[in-house]
Amino acid sequence: xxQLRCIDCGASFQDDNLYNCxxxxxxxxxxFDVSLADFKLDGSNISVWKYRSLLPVRIKPxxxxxxxxxxxxxxxxxxGRVYIKHEGMNPSGSFKDRGMTVGVTKAVELGKRSVACASxxxxxxxxxxxxxxAGLNAYVLLPAGKVxxxxxxxxxxxxxxxxxIKDNFDVALRLxxxxxxxxxxxxxxSVNPFRLEGQKTIAFEIVDQLGFVPDAxxxxxxxxxxxxxxxxGFLELKEAGxxxxxxxxxxxxxxxxxxxxxxxxxxxxxxEPLKNPETIATAIRIGMPVxxxxxxxxxxxSKGKVIQVRDDEIVQAQKLLARQGIGVEPAxxxxxxxxxxxxxxxxxxxxxxxxxxxxxxEEVVRVIGKPIxxxxxxxxxxxxx
Ligand SMILES: [Zn+2]
Numbered sequence: 001x002x003q004l005r006c007i008d009c010g011a012s013f014q015d016d017n018l019y020n021c022x023x024x025x026x027x028x029x030x031x032f033d034v035s036l037a038d039f040k041l042d043g044s045n046i047s048v049w050k051y052r053s054l055l056p057v058r059i060k061p062x063x064x065x066x067x068x069x070x071x072x073x074x075x076x077x078x079x080g081r082v083y084i085k086h087e088g089m090n091p092s093g094s095f096k097d098r099g100m101t102v103g104v105t106k107a108v109e110l111g112k113r114s115v116a117c118a119s120x121x122x123x124x125x126x127x128x129x130x131x132x133x134a135g136l137n138a139y140v141l142l143p144a145g146k147v148x149x150x151x152x153x154x155x156x157x158x159x160x161x162x163x164x165i166k167d168n169f170d171v172a173l174r175l176x177x178x179x180x181x182x183x184x185x186x187x188x189x190s191v192n193p194f195r196l197e198g199q200k201t202i203a204f205e206i207v208d209q210l211g212f213v214p215d216a217x218x219x220x221x222x223x224x225x226x227x228x229x230x231x232x233g234f235l236e237l238k239e240a241g242x243x244x245x246x247x248x249x250x251x252x253x254x255x256x257x258x259x260x261x262x263x264x265x266x267x268x269x270x271x272e273p274l275k276n277p278e279t280i281a282t283a284i285r286i287g288m289p290v291x292x293x294x295x296x297x298x299x300x301x302s303k304g305k306v307i308q309v310r311d312d313e314i315v316q317a318q319k320l321l322a323r324q325g326i327g328v329e330p331a332x333x334x335x336x337x338x339x340x341x342x343x344x345x346x347x348x349x350x351x352x353x354x355x356x357x358x359x360x361x362e363e364v365v366r367v368i369g370k371p372i373x374x375x376x377x378x379x380x381x382x383x384x385x
Contacts, residue, residue, distance in 0.1 A: 001036060002056045004028045004193060007294060016056075016110060019191050027294060028193045029232070030056050034240035041208045041242055048098050048201045050208075054236060056197050061105045062134040066090050066097035067201055071209045071350070072326060079339060081348040083214070084321065085206060088328055088356030092154060094283075095202065095226060095354045096126035099195030103186075104130040106194040112186040113137060116179060118172035119189075120222065120283050121151030122355055127188050128158035139185060141165055141172040148282055148329065148360035168277070170288040190225030191290050199226055203233025206350055213237075213245040215346040216304070218335040220354050221251040221260055222284030224295035230352070231298030247350075249304035251295060252338030254279035254311065254331075260292055264306035269296055280311040280363060283331035283355060305344075309337040315367050327357030 004013040008026030018028060038053045048067035049055070069089040074082045087095035104127070107115050114137035117123050124140040124147075131138040138160035142152070146168070155162050165172050173189060180187040190196060207213055213234070219227040227249055234246045253261045257277035263270065274287035289295070299306060309317075311330075317340060318333035335351035357364065374380040 002030050002032045005031045007297070016106065016194075019187060019193070027191065027291065029294070030193050030197055032056075032236060034236050037236070037240040037242070041204070043208055043211065046205055046208050048101055048198060051201050051204050055102055056194055057102060057105045057109060059105065059109045061101055062108060062130055063101050064091040064097065064129060064133060066101050067205060069205070071206065074321075074324060074326070074336075074351070076340070079349070080346050082339065083210065083348070083350045084326055084336070084353050085202065085350055086326060086328070086353050087202070088332060088353055088359070092122070092126040092129045093150070093356035093359055094122040094126060095199065095352070096122045097130070098201055099190070099198040099225075099229070100126040100130045100188065102198035103188045103192055103195040104134050104136065107136060107186040107188070108134050110186065112184075114139065114183070114185045115188050116140070116176050116185040117188045118142070118169060118176040119147070120169050120285060121147040122283055122359065123189065124160060124162065125151045125154035128155045128160035131160070132158045137161070139163070139179075141176045141179075143168045143172055146282060146285065149362050150359040169286055170273070173290065189290065190223050196225050196229040196232070199229035200233030200236065202226075202352065203230045203237065207237060207243060213243050214247050214348045214350045216248040216250050216344065216349040218250045218252055218339050218349060218351045220281070220284050220331045220334040220352065221253050221295060221306070222257070222286040222289065222331065224251075224260060224289040224291040226352070226354070227251050228291050228294035228298050231302060246302050249298050249302040250338060250342065251299055251304070251306040252334045253306060253308050254281045254284055254314065254334060255308045256311070257285050257287060258308045259287060260289060260295060261306045261308040263292065263296060264299060269293060279314075281314055281331035281334055282360070283329060284334065307338040307342055309334055309341055313337040313341065321353065322357070326353065328353045329355040329357060329359040330363055331355060
């Protein structure tokens, strides 16, 4: 039904325990027999597991009913029809749940007792929830002082062992890879090819919900797994004969964490790591994106591009979304910020909003301020209305 294939040397494998190619160390991707796809894109019963025939698991899934997130029309002048796919409406409040339902199911299928990840926050929140559901032990490495409060709260409440290290995400990821190998923990970062399979269902849902393939999809890019996964989803729909088109995949990075933007501008296929990434959008504050090569392939192959946006543009977009009832964390707003900055003319585009507003309450207080305080007196209240 599927096999693992190296994106660099093309070697293929049947061993679900692998994260990397045993020949050359390259990233692995999962290759499906798309003729097995048995779902209808008719807008009904939309959820991750509707598309099970293209998901690489053999047992009953560990699920919290993820996916089926809303897609909202969004009013913006001169940009054609714009839709926001609100991934913050998943069980843990981010798109990571799509990958985690598949990844944690795979951990159970492989007989693992514990799972591990490094995280800027959302991955740890999601992994902690799903491993709790499955009864697995969870271990998380975070960059100390750099994780939004909502995400941290989720990870600790759902029972993960959370360890903050005094360095950045990229270092945390290197350490957790070492640790999981040493201790036999199942690694659930996006280097795990099964997680990306869950995330590709965003593409399936977009077509299922809209009834057509949009011209462009704008995606916030941090570790670069999501844009690669969404592209793969569109590709499989085309291969399976559901659609004829593939949208332009447009990656959006924060200026302070932009290694993929730089590689794109120089026409390169891989990145130069960035030492000290910095942006208000902590979820994409990553200098050494693991899936950079996959992402750049997706961007070039779909004739897309990469845009970089400043932190103030991200906050501006976050406020615009909020004013139309769509509450997101800063990284999520980067996709809309990218669309607003881009000079392409698309008839219709989808911006992926990756995480919920409640993930990062401290950022909101920083950019909006605290509420006005007055005496409990009607005249005092009237004065400040
Ligand atoms: Zn290889």
